[in-house]
Every structure is written in structure tokens, then in C-alpha cells.
Amino acid sequence: MTKDSKEPEIKDIIYNLEELPEGIKWNEEIGWEMFTKKYHHRIKKRTTQWMSAAASILILGIISGVIVFHHFNKPQIVSIKSNEINKEEITLNDGSRIWLNYNSSLKVDLKNNKIEIAGEAYFELSAKNTYRIFSPHGQYVSKAAFFNLRTQEKDNGAMLTVSKGKVDIIWGSDESQKAPVESGMQAKIVPQVAIVKTAIYDANYLSWKTETLHFENTPMYCVVDKLMEINNMEIEILNNNLRYCRVSSDFNTVSSTDVLRKITKLLNYNIIYTSGKIILKGNGCDL
Amino acid sequence: MEEDIIERLYCYDIKAQEILYKKYAKKMFIICYRYTGNERDAAEILNDGFYKIFRQIKSFRTGGISGLVAWMSKIMVNEGLQFIRKQKNLRFVNENEVLVEESPIQPDNTINAEDYYKLIRQLDDSHKAVFNLFVIDGYSHREISEMLHIPENTSRSYLLRARQELKLKIIKYAML
Numbered sequence: 001m002t003k004d005s006k007e008p009e010i011k012d013i014i015y016n017l018e019e020l021p022e023g024i025k026w027n028e029e030i031g032w033e034m035f036t037k038k039y040h041h042r043i044k045k046r047t048t049q050w051m052s053a054a055a056s057i058l059i060l061g062i063i064s065g066v067i068v069f070h071h072f073n074k075p076q077i078v079s080i081k082s083n084e085i086n087k088e089e090i091t092l093n094d095g096s097r098i099w100l101n102y103n104s105s106l107k108v109d110l111k112n113n114k115i116e117i118a119g120e121a122y123f124e125l126s127a128k129n130t131y132r133i134f135s136p137h138g139q140y141v142s143k144a145a146f147f148n149l150r151t152q153e154k155d156n157g158a159m160l161t162v163s164k165g166k167v168d169i170i171w172g173s174d175e176s177q178k179a180p181v182e183s184g185m186q187a188k189i190v191p192q193v194a195i196v197k198t199a200i201y202d203a204n205y206l207s208w209k210t211e212t213l214h215f216e217n218t219p220m221y222c223v224v225d226k227l228m229e230i231n232n233m234e235i236e237i238l239n240n241n242l243r244y245c246r247v248s249s250d251f252n253t254v255s256s257t258d259v260l261r262k263i264t265k266l267l268n269y270n271i272i273y274t275s276g277k278i279i280l281k282g283n284g285c286d287l
Numbered sequence: 288m289e290e291d292i293i294e295r296l297y298c299y300d301i302k303a304q305e306i307l308y309k310k311y312a313k314k315m316f317i318i319c320y321r322y323t324g325n326e327r328d329a330a331e332i333l334n335d336g337f338y339k340i341f342r343q344i345k346s347f348r349t350g351g352i353s354g355l356v357a358w359m360s361k362i363m364v365n366e367g368l369q370f371i372r373k374q375k376n377l378r379f380v381n382e383n384e385v386l387v388e389e390s391p392i393q394p395d396n397t398i399n400a401e402d403y404y405k406l407i408r409q410l411d412d413s414h415k416a417v418f419n420l421f422v423i424d425g426y427s428h429r430e431i432s433e434m435l436h437i438p439e440n441t442s443r444s445y446l447l448r449a450r451q452e453l454k455l456k457i458i459k460y461a462m463l
Contacts, residue, residue: 010391010392010403010422010423011422011423011425013400013403014321014400014403014404014407014423015423016400017317017400017401017404018313018314019401020313020316020317020320021320021401021404021405021408022401024320024326025326026316026326026329026330027313028308028309028312028313029309030330031308031312031316031330031333031334032305032308032309032312034330034334035308035334035337035338038334038338039334039337039338039341
């Protein structure tokens with residue numbers, strides 16, 4: 001094993017060598033010229049890069065500030081839209097839930113708790129916030145309530161059905177003129193004309209959501225009307241006797257074909273399918 | 288004045304860089320030349336080293352100008368080692384040989400500094416690397432083993448061979 005001894009004199013000789021070895025043409029001037037040629041633009045570029053980076057950070061900071069400002073000062077809007085094939089559903093931050101029927105749309109301003117609706121929706125609003133709902137026919141104010149709102153009535157009105165809590169209908173532009181609709185009540189809103197409140201008479205007002213139907217001693221023509229409403233199709237009853245036959249049954253479907261087929265077991269009629277509508281032909285109750 | 292240069296280097300002042308370069312480039316060139324063995328490559332790695340120095344100047348914190356020169360020397364040594372690694376001139380064989388003690392080289396008064404420098408440059412690249420690192424640049428075998436990724440004993444072994452080779456060269460040179 002060698003000792004880790006060094007040659008101090010040799011080291012000093014070499015380390016303190018101040019002159020370049022013989023034959024070397026390189027000198028500091030040539031070296032610096034080579035250096036600036038090769039690296040000066042890189043150093044400049046690097047300085048520019050640093051400045052660019054600083055500028056980028058500054059710009060990013062400003063953009064972030066603007067985003068944060070907008071985040072806290074502009075409404076946070078959530079939009080959902082359903083089509084002919086799919087329904088939609090949304091759960092808000094406070095736990096409120098909204099279901100959209102086919103061909104409907106909803107815009108929620110989360111900051112201001114404002115909701116715009118077109119079509120039909122079922123609301124389960126939490127007690128944490130009071131929501132103001134805007135439809136083409138008016139405004140509704142509510143919290144901690146369950147209700148269905150259909151805004152595309154045939155006569156350009158709206159139908160509100162409240163199953164829990166209370167919904168205030170704002171009549172016109174006057175906030176003080178509000179019509180409360182309590183649990184178990186329905187209200188038909190005819191703009192500029194009237195609000196007609198009744199007890200819930202349509203047990204199937206939520207069948208579009210539940211996909212179930214319940215009929216109890218219901219005339220056949222009412223069953224057909226409901227199927228036409230839900231399925232947006234035409235059904236004709238040819239026999240007048242059949243129109244008034246009563247139906248009492250539950251269905252786990254809202255399909256016209258399925259429901260009508262099942263009812264044939266209870267009533268005497270045939271189903272005729274045509275290109276534009278379904279025709280029911282038979283004696284009905286006279287089995 | 289010198290402290291002022293360091294402050295200016297922190298600001299990437301080109302004039303300060305030029306002053307530093309022109310003052311210390313020759314000393315650094317000598318280090319590079321010891322490792323490369325040729326002028327062109329030494330000039331090339333010298334400038335690469337200075338570029339790193341200027342770019343990384345903020346990582347140098349204390350020690351004043353003497354500390355700066357020592358830091359610059361380390362950068363140049365690393366550049367030199369990197370160069371010879373790239374040239375694949377460094378071949379270390381780990382042999383389980385029994386190392387005998389090899390005494391340090393005693394300077395011969397008939398040989399001047401430039402001649403020693405020339406003789407060292409003539410050493411085999413692997414011997415030269417270890418000799419330069421250990422004897423001239425003052426690194427320990429542990430540091431050399433880390434720098435060259437070799438066992439400490441291999442570093443010792445190559446130092447022994449470098450000394451033997453250099454002694455022979457000195458004797459031959461003195462006899463001329």
C-alpha cells in the first residue's frame with residue numbers, strides 16, 4: 001500500500017507555473033474573442049430568457065389575479081341541457097338537486113343562487129340557500145322545498161307542483177305581490193291573467209322522472225291523455241264506451257305501447273299502429 | 288476592487304467577465320492543458336468552463352477572490368475530466384495487485400517547471416488523470432474515486448504507476 005504522500009515541490013512547480021508551455025499560440029485575447037463568439041449571444045439570450053421569464057411570471061400573476069377577481073366577483077354559471085334521448089341531473093354545492101326532463105335546459109348562477117329554466121325540472125332545494133328561479137312565465141322563490149316546474153304548457157303558461165315545503169310565485173315585477181304555493185298544491189300560471197291553485201290532482205306529475213305510472217279508478221281517456229303527454233304522441237280511442245272505462249293499476253313503465261298492452265288484459269280493445277298515431281278499437285269494459 | 292468584480296459578476300456584467308477572464312484564463316488554461324494534452328481542446332474546454340463559471344456565479348458565495356480562483360480551478364478540472372471521459376482515453380482496470388510503497392518524486396534541479404509540465408503531459412491518460420488530480424490539484428484518493436468512479440485502491444494503483452512512469456521519463460530526460 002502506498003502512502004498518501006504528495007510531491008509538494010512538484011505540485012508547487014506545476015501549480016505556480018505562470019507561463020504557457022512552449023509552442024502554445026493561445027492567449028487571453030484570442031481566448032476571449034473565441035469565448036464571446038461562442039457564448040456571448042447565449043449569455044445575452046440567457047439574460048433575455050430571464051427577463052422573458054420574469055415578464056411571463058408577471059403576466060401570469062396578472063392573469064391569475066384577473067381570474068381570481070372574476071372568480072370572486074363574477075357569477076359562476078353552470079349550464080346543463082337535455083335532449084330528446086337523455087334526461088339530465090345536477091347536484092349543487094349546497095346539496096340541492098335538480099332533475100331535467102327531456103328537451104329542457106337549466107342555467108345556475110352559483111354565486112347569486114339564481115336559476116333559469118326552460119322546459120321541465122324537478123327541484124329538491126336544500127335549506128342552506130334561497131333560490132330565485134326564472135322561467136319564461138315568471139319568477140319563483142324557494143328554499144328547502146321539493147317541487148316540479150313545467151314551463152312549456154300548451155297555453156304558454158306553467159305548472160308548479162309542490163310536494164314539500166313552499167314556493168312563492170312572484171306575480172309580475174312587483175316583489176311584494178307573491179303567491180305562495182304550499183306542499184300538496186299545484187298552481188297553473190297563466191301569465192298576465194291568473195294563478196290557479198288546486199290540490200294535486202295529477203298523481204303522475206312526476207312520472208317523467210320516476211318512470212312509473214299510477215292510476216286509480218281513472219277513466220281510460222285520462223290514461224291516454226297522460227301517455228300522450230309523456231310520450232309526445234297521438235293516441236285515438238275509437239269507441240266511446242272505452243273512453244270511460246276505469247283503470248286501476250300501477251305500471252313500472254311510461255311507454256305507451258307497454259302500458260296499453262298491459263291494459264288490454266283488463267279492458268277489451270285492440271291496438272292498431274299507424275304511421276302517425278296509435279288507435280284503440282274495442283268495446284272496452286264490455287268483455 | 289476584486290470584491291467589486293464578484294458583485295458585478297453576480298449581475299452578469301460582461302465587462303467584469305472580460306476582466307476576470309483575461310486575468311485568470313492563462314492559469315486556467317494551464318490546468319485544462321494538463322488534462323487534454325493539446326492546445327485546441329484545452330482552449331475549447333477552458334471556454335466551456337468559463338461559460339459555466341459566469342452562468343453559475345451565484346452558486347459561489349464565500350471566499351473572496353482566492354476562493355473564486357479555487358472554485359474556478361475545480362470547474363476546469365471537472366471540464367478536463369469530462370473531456371477525457373468523452374475521448375474514452377480513461378481506462379481503469381481494477382486489479383488485485385499488492386501495492387508497494389512508491390516514494391514521491393524528488394524534483395531534479397536540472398529540470399525546469401516547463402519541462403516537468405511537458406513530462407507530466409506525456410503520461411498515459413489514465414495515469415496522468417490520477418497524478419494530476421492527486422499531486423497537482425490536491426484531491427484525495429477518496430475524492431478521485433468519486434470523480435472517476437473507480438475504487439480508491441485503483442486510484443492508488445494508478446498513482447503508483449504514474450509515479451513510476453514519470454520517474455523513468457525524468458531519468459531519460461535528465462540523461463539527454
